[in-house]
Amino acid sequence: xxxNNAVLLSTPYLLWMAAFTLIPLxxxxxxxxxxxxxxxxxxxxxxxLGMYLPVLxxxxxxxxxAAAICLVxxxxxxxxxxxxxxxxxxxxxxxxxxxxxxxxxxxxxxWVGLLQDTGIINTLLGxxxxxxxxxxxxxxxxILGMVYNYLPYMILPLYSIIVKIxxxxxxxxxxxxxxxxxxxxxxxxxxxxxxxLSGLTMVFVPSVSTFYISQKLGGTDTVLIGDVIERxxxxxxxxxLGAALSLVLMVLVFVCxxxxxxxxxxxxxxxxxx
Amino acid sequence: xxxxxxxxxxxxxxxxxxxxxxxxxxxxDTTTLYVYNWGQYISEGDxxxxxxxxxxxxxxxxxxxxxxxxxxNEIMYSKLSNGGITVDVIIPSDYMVGRMxxxxxxxxxxxxxxxxxxxxxESYKNTSYDPENxxxxxxxxxxxxxxxxxxxxxxxxxxxxxxxxxxxYAGKILMFDNSRDAFGIAEYLLGYDVNTTDEAELKACADxxxxxxxxxxxxxxxxxxxxxxxxxxxxxxxYAGDYLTxxxxxxxxxxxxxxxxxxxxxxDALCIPTCCQEKEAAELFINFLCDPEICAANLDSLGYxxxxxxxxxxxxxxxxxxxxxxxxxxTLRNATSFNYLPEETSRYMESLFMEVRxx
Numbered sequence: 001x002x003x004n005n006a007v008l009l010s011t012p013y014l015l016w017m018a019a020f021t022l023i024p025l026x027x028x029x030x031x032x033x034x035x036x037x038x039x040x041x042x043x044x045x046x047x048x049l050g051m052y053l054p055v056l057x058x059x060x061x062x063x064x065x066a067a068a069i070c071l072v073x074x075x076x077x078x079x080x081x082x083x084x085x086x087x088x089x090x091x092x093x094x095x096x097x098x099x100x101x102x103x104x105x106x107x108x109x110x111w112v113g114l115l116q117d118t119g120i121i122n123t124l125l126g127x128x129x130x131x132x133x134x135x136x137x138x139x140x141x142x143i144l145g146m147v148y149n150y151l152p153y154m155i156l157p158l159y160s161i162i163v164k165i166x167x168x169x170x171x172x173x174x175x176x177x178x179x180x181x182x183x184x185x186x187x188x189x190x191x192x193x194x195x196x197l198s199g200l201t202m203v204f205v206p207s208v209s210t211f212y213i214s215q216k217l218g219g220t221d222t223v224l225i226g227d228v229i230e231r232x233x234x235x236x237x238x239x240x241l242g243a244a245l246s247l248v249l250m251v252l253v254f255v256c257x258x259x260x261x262x263x264x265x266x267x268x269x270x271x272x273x274x
Numbered sequence: 275x276x277x278x279x280x281x282x283x284x285x286x287x288x289x290x291x292x293x294x295x296x297x298x299x300x301x302x303d304t305t306t307l308y309v310y311n312w313g314q315y316i317s318e319g320d321x322x323x324x325x326x327x328x329x330x331x332x333x334x335x336x337x338x339x340x341x342x343x344x345x346x347n348e349i350m351y352s353k354l355s356n357g358g359i360t361v362d363v364i365i366p367s368d369y370m371v372g373r374m375x376x377x378x379x380x381x382x383x384x385x386x387x388x389x390x391x392x393x394x395x396e397s398y399k400n401t402s403y404d405p406e407n408x409x410x411x412x413x414x415x416x417x418x419x420x421x422x423x424x425x426x427x428x429x430x431x432x433x434x435x436x437x438x439x440x441x442x443y444a445g446k447i448l449m450f451d452n453s454r455d456a457f458g459i460a461e462y463l464l465g466y467d468v469n470t471t472d473e474a475e476l477k478a479c480a481d482x483x484x485x486x487x488x489x490x491x492x493x494x495x496x497x498x499x500x501x502x503x504x505x506x507x508x509x510x511x512x513y514a515g516d517y518l519t520x521x522x523x524x525x526x527x528x529x530x531x532x533x534x535x536x537x538x539x540x541x542d543a544l545c546i547p548t549c550c551q552e553k554e555a556a557e558l559f560i561n562f563l564c565d566p567e568i569c570a571a572n573l574d575s576l577g578y579x580x581x582x583x584x585x586x587x588x589x590x591x592x593x594x595x596x597x598x599x600x601x602x603x604x605t606l607r608n609a610t611s612f613n614y615l616p617e618e619t620s621r622y623m624e625s626l627f628m629e630v631r632x633x
Contacts, residue, residue, distance in 0.1 A: 037621065055632055118506045137445070137491065220490045220631075228632045235452065236628050237352040237621075 028250075031243035045244035052228055052245060059224040060252070062139065063207035066146035070154040070203045071196060073147070078158035078195070079188075082165075089163070096155050104149055108216050111148065115141055115217070137219030145213035146203075153202040161195030162188070197260045205253050225249055306338050307555045310350065310361045312542070313343040313496040314516070316572065323575035330562050337555050345495040346452035348624065354379060354547055361547055362556040368541045369454060371410050372403035372614025380409045381546045387557035390564035393582040398541060402613050410543035411560050414578035416515045417601065417609060418455065418538040419531035421498075423508040423524075434532040435463040437509060444489040448501060448510035451493035453627035454612055455538070456483055459511055462535045469613045473622060480626040484633060493631060502527060513540075514598050518577030529598050531605065539609035541581065 035042040081092045099107065114120050115136040125131040135141060165188060173183045211226030218224075225245065232242030309327075319325030327339045344350040347370040354361065354374075366374060374380050385391055391411055398412040420437055431440055438447055438459065450456040460479035461468045470476065491507050499516070501507040503523040517529040531537045544560045546553060562568060570588035573580050579599045580586060586594050593599060601609075615623070 037617075051629070052632065116506050118504050134445075220487050220493065223632050228628075231628060231631065233352070235346065235348045235352060236624055237348065237355060238625070238628075239356065 028243045028246055031240050032247045033244075034240055036238050036240040045241050048241055049244055049248060052225065055223055055228055056225050056248070056252075058222075059208050059226070062143055062222075062224065063146065063204050066143050066150065066207045067154075067200045067203040069143065069147050070151050071200060074151055074154035074158055074199065075192075075196075078155045078162055081155075081159050082162040093156075093159065096152050096159075100152055105212060108145055108149065108213055111141075111145060112136065112216050136217060137222070139218070139222055141217040142214050142222050142224075145217045146207040146210065149213065150203045150206055153206070154199040157198040157202060158192065158195040161192050165191050193263075197263055201257055201260045204256060208252065208256075209249055304336050304338050305552050305555050306340055307363070307552055307559055308340045308342075308361050309363045309559065310342055310344060310353075311363075311365050313345060314499070314519070315343070315365065315542075315576065315578075316341075317575040321575070324568070324571040326563070326568065326572050329568065330559060333562065334555075334558060337558070339559070347454065348452050354549065357549070360549055360551050362550045362552050363559055364545050364547055365413050365542050366545060367612070368401065368403045368543070369612035369614050371543050371545060373617075373620065374545070374547070375404060375409050376614060377617070379548055381548055381550060381553065382408045383411065383546060383560070384553070384557055387554060388561040388564065390561050390566075393564060393566050393569075393584040395581055395583055398581040401541065402611075403541075404543070410545050411564060412581040413542050413544050413563065414515065414573060414576070415539065415541045415581055416513050416578050416599075417531060417606075418458070418511060418513055418540070419517070419529050421502060421510050421512055421517050421520065421527055421529055423502070423505060423526050424528050425505070425526045426508045432530055434535045435459050435511075438511060439486050439489065440509075441489055443509055445491050446508040447486075447489050447491060448498055448507045449483075449486065449490045449493050450511060451495050451631075453623050455511070456493075456627060456630075457623055458538050458612065462532065462537060465535075468536075468538070468610050469615065471616060471619045476619075476623055476626060480630055483627075483630045487630065487633075513578070515573075515576055515578030518593075518596070518598060531601070531609075533605060533608055536608040536610055539606060539611050541611070542578075 032045055033041060033043070035044060077096075081089055081096075084092060112119070116122070117132050117134075117136070119136070121135060122132040125133060169187055169191070170183055173187045178186065208224075209226045211224060211230045214222055214224040214227055226249075229242050229245045229249070232238045232245065236242070317323045317326050319328065327341060331337065331339060344353070347366050350364060350366060351370060351374070353359065354364070355377075371380070388411060394412055398415065399407050404410045420432070420435070422432060422437070426446070427437075427443065431437055431442065437443075438449065440447075450459070457476065457479050458468050460482040461470065461475075464475075464478060464482060466472075466475045466479070492501070494501065494510075498507075498510050498512055499520060502510055502520050505524070505526075514529060514531075517527065521527045521529075544563065546556050546560075550556055563572065564582070566582060566585040567588050569580055569582060570585040573585075574590050574593055577593075577599065580589065597605070
């Protein structure tokens with residue numbers, strides 16, 4: 001009886017999943033394996049993918065860099081928040097979330113206004129007699145955009161793991177003669193690995209598929225795989241190649257999550273946020 | 275106190291229902307017309323200009339216009355050919371009208387509903403893209419040239435299309451983000467026919483465009499307005515009408531048509547795609563835009579050129595005399611228009627352009 005109820009209650013979501021995840025996935029596969037002109041079965045799209053390997057590689061490198069920088073910047077913040085009192089924690093948590101309440105497109109566009117040659121930073125530098133510096137349309141600007149937009153996705157899972165670390169373990173380590181560095185290296189860091197892994201995944205996955213950030217902050221040579229996919233659908237009128245590229249990206253994301261999960265191993269506390 | 279709140283809530287409910295009912299009532303005899311146009315391509319009432327859509331809705335109170343925009347012919351074509359949408363009026367350029375006509379994506383117009391078609395000048399009729407004048411009504415025409423900022427660009431460098439390849443201005447040059455206009459420039463520069471279907475020539479154009487990539491700041495369409503006006507970029511190829519809009523914001527901008535190498539002259543035309551649901555309302559809309567007074571007021575603020583002599587009397591006299599909007603025969607002697615290309619050529623050009631952009 002109880003089991004039946006559970007099935008009944010989960011039906012709406014299962015239907016939703018079928019209609020908006022599984023069926024579209026099938027459509028993507030169908031398009032990826034058909035010829036754009038004739039609609040017949042063809043492996044041509046998959047063969048054409050070789051050309052886009054450099055772009056794919058570039059996307060992976062940028063996203064890994066962004067994820068690593070987010071970890072370096074985010075870990076101390078998450079650690080600090082976890083050490084604060086209850087009220088301060090809530091306040092700081094909210095402050096981390098706050099930028100996500102505003103449209104990500106607008107926030108990226110604001111960076112254009114800051115970084116461009118005639119932008120705020122270069123105008124100020126010009127008044128001091130420096131520059132104009134080439135800030136925008138560089139790989140650095142694209143990575144900056146990724147770090148800026150996805151940093152909360154690193155901090156929040158890290159925080160949710162660090163805050164749960166049992167204080168008694170730290171005290172025990174101290175009692176047994178560990179100094180501060182050893183406590184961190186041998187107790188706190190290993191215990192926060194699930195948070196680190198889920199933070200890395202949550203930054204890497206949206207970064208590797210982004211297209212808006214690279215279009216606004218990147219130059220003509222900082223093309224990411226997301227840009228290529230968007231362009232195939234929007235102006236290239238070749239949804240078939242776009243679908244094939246999406247499939248590759250999807251496989252890549254699955255592989256990455258798989259690797260992360262493997263490293264995360266048997267931790268029962270996955271630091272996943274809502 | 276409680277009673278007052280109850281009364282208030284009851285009133286809210288009543289009015290709410292009444293509003294809903296009246297809403298339902300009126301929607302019955304209102305038709306919604308979906309107009310899909312280029313960005314910045316209809317007068318919207320800024321700076322005291324005419325708000326064309328509002329004027330149309332006033333003239334035909336039972337038609338409500340749903341207006342949306344696209345950046346290039348190719349984006350509009352992709353969207354319509356993918357299907358699943360309703361669009362009643364579109365404004366493609368000449369070569370795209372030809373392509374859509376050949377592919378059966380356009381409806382024949384009923385000219386009984388478009389009496390203002392009589393005002394269109396003969397020189398804009400019987401074109402190669404619509405030889406029997408069945409599918410399209412000219413909206414505007416214009417030319418493509420290079421916009422540059424006289425503050426930064428040395429006049430001696432302004433010789434022809436090669437300015438867009440000049441390394442001296444690397445990072446300050448913008449380029450068209452649509453295949454046909456971009457390939458057109460390469461074709462003029464290399465001396466090929468702009469309607470070539472020769473794959474080797476197209477490949478050479480793609481190589482030329484790939485060579486240009488390191489000096490290009492961005493591939494843009496309507497983002498050009500901001501970039502040129504605030505001097506983030508100094509050189510860009512674009513449409514003459516839009517130059518006239520930009521120069522009002524930044525008087526240092528100048529416009530140049532490479533007359534020896536040749537440049538594009540285009541007609542953008544009003545069409546009804548086969549996914550149209552409200553053909554009669556669409557024809558009323560087309561007719562409205564062809565009213566000489568409306569046409570003049572609309573294009574006065576857009577800067578594009580009017581395709582009817584009848585409308586010229588209503589134009590701002592300075593605009594009517596402007597040699598950029600209305601170039602002389604002499605200027606236009608090497609201007610050519612883009613024709614319809616066979617589907618394989620269109621696809622090939624598009625894939626080459628994607629390679630240039632993604633490579």
